[in-house]
């Protein structure tokens with residue numbers, strides 16, 4: 643069964659796409675929690691952060707670097723937050739890893 647995000651990657655479900663390359667897709671979150679809120683998703687459907695392997699280290703770095711570059715392109719140079727939720731206790735709802743990037747409002751700590 644394809645994940646929701648694989649369906650977005652395959653253009654079976656529409657999304658506001660920001661960026662794509664051979665490894666990742668970035669698109670705006672459907673329920674934004676900040677003026678800027680987008681997701682960076684690997685095309686490889688890794689279920690959770692717990693499922694990352696040694697072989698995925700370059701991909702994990704690419705996700706983070708893509709998040710930084712797009713955050714700056716979208717006007718978040720004064721600050722932004724990246725979040726990766728892992729499993730139910732971590733608040734994950736879509737089981738295809740993704741990095742949230744939130745910006746253009748003041749963030750607070752601790753998160754909810």
Ligand code: 5GP
Pocket residue numbers: 646655657658669670671672673674726727733734735736737
């Ligand atoms: P999680 O809770 O797994 O960390 O994050 C999943 C995110 O995916 C949520 O912020 C949610 O709003 C977003 N999301 C869920 N369904 C869709 C969808 O169909 N399209 C888009 N663009 N985002 C979605």
